[in-house]
Amino acid sequence: MSATFVGMPAFPAAAREALSDTQLRRNLAHATGTIRAKRAAVVGEVDEWEELRLAGAAIKDNTLRHLDEHLLRLEESLTDRGATVHWARDAAEACEIVASIAKQHAVDEVVKVKSMATQEIGLNEALAAQGITAWETDLAELIVQLGDDLPSHILVPAIHRNRAEIREIFRDKMAAAGRPAPDDLSDRPAELAGAARLHLREKFLRARMAVSGANFAVAETGTLVVVESEGNGRMCLTLPEVVVSVVGIEKIVPTWSDLDVFLQLLPRSSTGERMNPYTSTWSGATEGQEAHVVLLDNGRTRALADEVGRQALRCIRCSACLNVCPVYERTGGHAYGSVYPGPIGAILNPLLRGTGVDDQVDSLPYASSLCGACFEACPVRIDIPEVLVHLRSKVVDAHRSAPKAEAVAMKSASWVLADSKRLGLAERGLGLAGRLLGRFGRKVMPGGRRALGRLPWPGSLWSNARDVPAPPVESFRAWWRREGRR
Amino acid sequence: MSAREEILGRVRSALAATDPSEAPVPRGYRSVVPAGDVVELFAERLVDYRAELTRCTADTLPAALADALGTAESVLVPDGFPWEVPGGVPDTGQSAAELDRLDAVVTLAALAIATTGTIVLDHGRGQGRRVVSLVPDRHVCVLRTDQIVPGVPQAVAALSPDRPQTWISGPSATSDIELNRVEGVHGPRTLHVLLVSS
Ligand code: SF4
Numbered sequence: 231m232s233a234t235f236v237g238m239p240a241f242p243a244a245a246r247e248a249l250s251d252t253q254l255r256r257n258l259a260h261a262t263g264t265i266r267a268k269r270a271a272v273v274g275e276v277d278e279w280e281e282l283r284l285a286g287a288a289i290k291d292n293t294l295r296h297l298d299e300h301l302l303r304l305e306e307s308l309t310d311r312g313a314t315v316h317w318a319r320d321a322a323e324a325c326e327i328v329a330s331i332a333k334q335h336a337v338d339e340v341v342k343v344k345s346m347a348t349q350e351i352g353l354n355e356a357l358a359a360q361g362i363t364a365w366e367t368d369l370a371e372l373i374v375q376l377g378d379d380l381p382s383h384i385l386v387p388a389i390h391r392n393r394a395e396i397r398e399i400f401r402d403k404m405a406a407a408g409r410p411a412p413d414d415l416s417d418r419p420a421e422l423a424g425a426a427r428l429h430l431r432e433k434f435l436r437a438r439m440a441v442s443g444a445n446f447a448v449a450e451t452g453t454l455v456v457v458e459s460e461g462n463g464r465m466c467l468t469l470p471e472v473v474v475s476v477v478g479i480e481k482i483v484p485t486w487s488d489l490d491v492f493l494q495l496l497p498r499s500s501t502g503e504r505m506n507p508y509t510s511t512w513s514g515a516t517e518g519q520e521a522h523v524v525l526l527d528n529g530r531t532r533a534l535a536d537e538v539g540r541q542a543l544r545c546i547r548c549s550a551c552l553n554v555c556p557v558y559e560r561t562g563g564h565a566y567g568s569v570y571p572g573p574i575g576a577i578l579n580p581l582l583r584g585t586g587v588d589d590q591v592d593s594l595p596y597a598s599s600l601c602g603a604c605f606e607a608c609p610v611r612i613d614i615p616e617v618l619v620h621l622r623s624k625v626v627d628a629h630r631s632a633p634k635a636e637a638v639a640m641k642s643a644s645w646v647l648a649d650s651k652r653l654g655l656a657e658r659g660l661g662l663a664g665r666l667l668g669r670f671g672r673k674v675m676p677g678g679r680r681a682l683g684r685l686p687w688p689g690s691l692w693s694n695a696r697d698v699p700a701p702p703v704e705s706f707r708a709w710w711r712r713e714g715r716r
Numbered sequence: 717m718s719a720r721e722e723i724l725g726r727v728r729s730a731l732a733a734t735d736p737s738e739a740p741v742p743r744g745y746r747s748v749v750p751a752g753d754v755v756e757l758f759a760e761r762l763v764d765y766r767a768e769l770t771r772c773t774a775d776t777l778p779a780a781l782a783d784a785l786g787t788a789e790s791v792l793v794p795d796g797f798p799w800e801v802p803g804g805v806p807d808t809g810q811s812a813a814e815l816d817r818l819d820a821v822v823t824l825a826a827l828a829i830a831t832t833g834t835i836v837l838d839h840g841r842g843q844g845r846r847v848v849s850l851v852p853d854r855h856v857c858v859l860r861t862d863q864i865v866p867g868v869p870q871a872v873a874a875l876s877p878d879r880p881q882t883w884i885s886g887p888s889a890t891s892d893i894e895l896n897r898v899e900g901v902h903g904p905r906t907l908h909v910l911l912v913s914s
Contacts, residue, residue: 465850
């Protein structure tokens with residue numbers, strides 16, 4: 231299993247490739263459209279939805295403002311209830327802790343509950359390097375893992391695959407990983423799920439160690455909460471002797487009763503259900519199991535230090551922002567080059583990893599039309615457009631020493647705009663261009679205005695991904711001179 | 717410096733310039749209750765999740781139980797489950813592999829939530845260990861109507877975090893293949909709730 235996001239091209243290049251994949255676009259449009267409609271229906275049932283969003287945002291913000299105290303409280307309550315608490319500064323440290331627990335118990339395989347944090351730290355690859363196999367047990371994650379593929383959605387990671395592709399993956403790859411797929415496997419969803427059930431049950435029944443994340447960690451009581459659908463989470467959390475949970479430090483809520491907000495917000499925003507099929511909660515070591523909790527930083531404190539960006543740490547990974555995003559719907563998740571795709575990925579990756587370090591990460595704040603749909607959908611009211619704009623300015627600042635085409639264009643624009651005579655001249659030029667180009671404009675944009683086709687370089691950097699309106703045939707200032715003084 | 721000290725230090729310096737006062741959390745949602753009868757609402761939402769539902773009384777329960785268990789020959793019965801169960805096998809701490817060979821399980825529940833059609837097990841008496849309601853393919857749960865609370869806030873308030881909990885809304889399901897819902901990927905493929913009027 232070697233698939234990795236490392237070395238992915240920057241968003242514009244990856245997006246262009248994704249856009250040419252019609253199968254992908256069809257799968258995505260179907261998926262996001264379906265989930266959007268389901269979500270809208272169940273959110274519409276809740277009259278107090280807006281208040282719940284405000285409550286969710288306030289609880290998370292208040293927690294972040296005193297995160298050090300809540301972390302200490304969580305550590306204490308977990309320890310009191312028999313769990314062992316570990317702290318991990320970064321991905322490597324977290325992976326090392328999990329590997330060393332596996333070695334103490336002499337296990338060479340672990341079963342895994344789907345978890346964004348463990349994907350973020352590349353746990354499977356790190357364990358593999360130490361001779362420990364990690365089996366993903368969520369059906370979609372299994373499809374991704376067997377297909378040596380990458381997840382493309384937070385909630386439904388294999389959404390870019392259709393049933394025929396899934397059948398091929400199961401037939402080709404299951405045997406090497408354990409129980410093979412039945413010979414007569416068809417591409418009916420129920421049969422595919424049945425094959426996965428048999429394949430994975432074998433692994434659940436023999437596994438001695440499981441790795442999970444947590445949707446929430448209650449500081450007051452040391453309670454961890456895992457929300458899921460299939461029961462694979464319950465299998466991993468109840469059968470093995472040892473459970474290790476990797477928990478981002480932003481997952482904390484202060485008290486047990488605060489869960490009454492999030493257990494309403496999460497399922498409705500995420501799968502568009504009133505409640506997900508299964509939720510498990512446990513506080514410390516339970517029913518004789520050995521419990522470990524790894525508290526993970528890996529850039530979260532960097533995000534916390536950014537006063538505008540900090541709100542991204544409220545995220546409960548529901549994926550609602552992906553499903554409403556016009557950019558995500560067309561490019562899919564892989565183009566974002568990260569386990570966190572879509573609008574939240576566009577802000578979370580630069581916040582966790584810093585700007586000005588990696589061109590791929592720096593391209594992400596631009597992977598948005600700033601339409602604001604993500605903010606409307608977000609159950610904890612993260613103002614993603616605000617953070618995007620803020621991060622764009624940070625990216626620009628970080629690159630100031632080596633100006634990019636866009637920055638050069640902006641500079642010359644400011645030279646023109648700074649002087650009214652220059653502006654008048656430029657506008658006359660544009661008006662002429664507008665008359666010429668408007669006539670040849672190949673596309674018509676919504677509202678009937680003509681659009682230009684591809685511009686020559688460096689304009690192509692802009693026009694490849696956008697319709698560029700043909701310049702108006704007359705500038706406002708010219709019109710005002712002609713008409714406005716009457 | 718230990719990872720713990722370093723992370724706490726980073727948190728503190730990230731927050732150094734931040735106003736520590738906390739925003740008020742609106743809690744009006746806690747007093748919102750659904751219109752109409754919570755029992756009816758629960759029944760409707762439970763069935764909406766493709767769980768099976770039988771309404772009964774204390775008198776008709778034994779027959780309903782036998783009915784719900786159908787052809788199941790071996791049924792795990794947790795400690796404290798108060799009724800006779802045909803084909804009942806007591807919980808002696810069977811392993812998952814042994815549970816896998818049983819046909820069904822019967823349990824009580826701690827409470828149920830009307831607006832979401834959810835039953836919650838806190839694994840007290842009559843509810844069994846977490847694993848027993850997971851491995852056998854059919855789960856029959858006996859619930860009294862007076863155990864139904866209106867919504868999630870009332871459920872959270874009534875439950876204790878000191879006990880592990882399993883919230884169950886319909887049978888196990890996945891929508892990972894082209895978003896088609898398929899029941900029973902890993903958990904029980906059938907959830908049957910016997911709702912006893914009280
Ligand atoms: S940013 Fe908001 S909408 Fe997007 S995944 Fe996070 S919580 Fe959900």
